[in-house]
Amino acid sequence: MYVTYPVWSPFVTTEREEMEREQEKTRKLMDECSPAECIALGDKALQASKYNDANDFYTRAVERDSNNAQTYLKRGRLNTYNWIGADKDRAIADFAQAINIDPNMVDAYLFRGETYLKSDEYDKALSDFDQAIKLDKNKENAYLFRAMVFKKLNEHDKEISDINRVININPANAQAFLARANLYYNMNKWNEAIADYDKVIEIQPKPYFWIDEIAFYWKARSYYHLGNKIQAAEAAKKSCEVVPRVSQECDLLEQINKGQINE
Numbered sequence: 001m002y003v004t005y006p007v008w009s010p011f012v013t014t015e016r017e018e019m020e021r022e023q024e025k026t027r028k029l030m031d032e033c034s035p036a037e038c039i040a041l042g043d044k045a046l047q048a049s050k051y052n053d054a055n056d057f058y059t060r061a062v063e064r065d066s067n068n069a070q071t072y073l074k075r076g077r078l079n080t081y082n083w084i085g086a087d088k089d090r091a092i093a094d095f096a097q098a099i100n101i102d103p104n105m106v107d108a109y110l111f112r113g114e115t116y117l118k119s120d121e122y123d124k125a126l127s128d129f130d131q132a133i134k135l136d137k138n139k140e141n142a143y144l145f146r147a148m149v150f151k152k153l154n155e156h157d158k159e160i161s162d163i164n165r166v167i168n169i170n171p172a173n174a175q176a177f178l179a180r181a182n183l184y185y186n187m188n189k190w191n192e193a194i195a196d197y198d199k200v201i202e203i204q205p206k207p208y209f210w211i212d213e214i215a216f217y218w219k220a221r222s223y224y225h226l227g228n229k230i231q232a233a234e235a236a237k238k239s240c241e242v243v244p245r246v247s248q249e250c251d252l253l254e255q256i257n258k259g260q261i262n263e
Contacts, residue, residue: 026053033057035065042074054078069101073108080115091115106136114145122149140166140173147179159183174204174211181218190222197222213242217252224256232256 033041042057058075061068076094079087095112098105113128129146132139143162150159160183166176181196197219204211216239223232233256240250 030056030060033060035061035068035071038064039068039071039074046074046078051078067101069098069105069108072098072101073105073111076108077111080111080118088115088119104135106132106139106142109135110139110142110145113142117145117149120152122152125149138169140170140176143169144176144179151183156183156187172203174200177203178211178215181215185218185222188225190226193222194219209242213239216242220252220256229256 029041030038038057038061042054042061045051045053045057055075055078058071058078061071062075065071072094076091076098079091079094092112092115095108095115098108099112102108109128109132113125113132116122116125116128126146126149129142129149132142133146136142143166147159147162147166150156150162160180163176163180163183166173167180170176177196177199181193181200184190184193184196197215200215201212201219204215216235220232220235220239223229223235236252236256239252
């Protein structure tokens with residue numbers, strides 16, 4: 001019995017060897033990069049969805065220059081999300097350090113407040129959003145995040161006030177109109193909700209995206225509550241066309257046609 005062996009060639013590079021070579025190249029860059037270069041390489045890795053590499057580059061930058069607030073901000077932002085495994089405490093520590101270095105860094109308050117909001121620490125979140133707005137009265141996301149806190153606290157007058165401020169600052173902010181539409185929907189103000197859902201669909205860049213799918217979906221439900229099943233069905237059909245794989249949107253059309261939607 002003869003056993004044949006694969007022919008080895010020094011010119012054939014396996015996938016594993018290529019990966020190891022790339023890792024070695026990254027390690028070398030981390031060892032040699034200046035603080036500014038490390039930040040730039042971290043940004044590049046982040047854009048390429050190489051989140052662990054981005055975190056490591058930002059850490060190298062911090063080790064070589066501990067007085068750059070932007071580096072702490074970038075690493076904190078990365079640790080806010082699940083890209084590398086969300087680490088709330090580390091994110092908050094990084095945002096706090098950024099603020100220590102630059103007490104006027106609006107985004108550090110904004111992102112730390114967002115982190116507190118995600119962990120249901122509403123008082124701390126409000127404090128940070130208030131400070132962000134104090135530093136920049138046109139910071140749209142600060143008002144939107146603060147409105148989310150007011151929603152959690154059932155302070156709906158304050159919620160809608162902050163949303164209206166965003167719309168006054170930027171009449172093309174689709175997320176603000178969506179937030180206000182959802183608030184109107186929950187208040188059973190169907191016509192007001194429909195008007196805002198229409199505004200979302202109007203100003204959201206095309207092709208249609210998830211925000212349009214949500215707007216069409218809740219617009220359909222609003223029409224249904226008004227007893228207008230024809231327009232409800234038209235909106236539900238649009239919602240299903242935007243994201244045809246999502247059964248909830250497509251099921252709504254069938255429910256409307258049957259005359260009974262699930263609440």
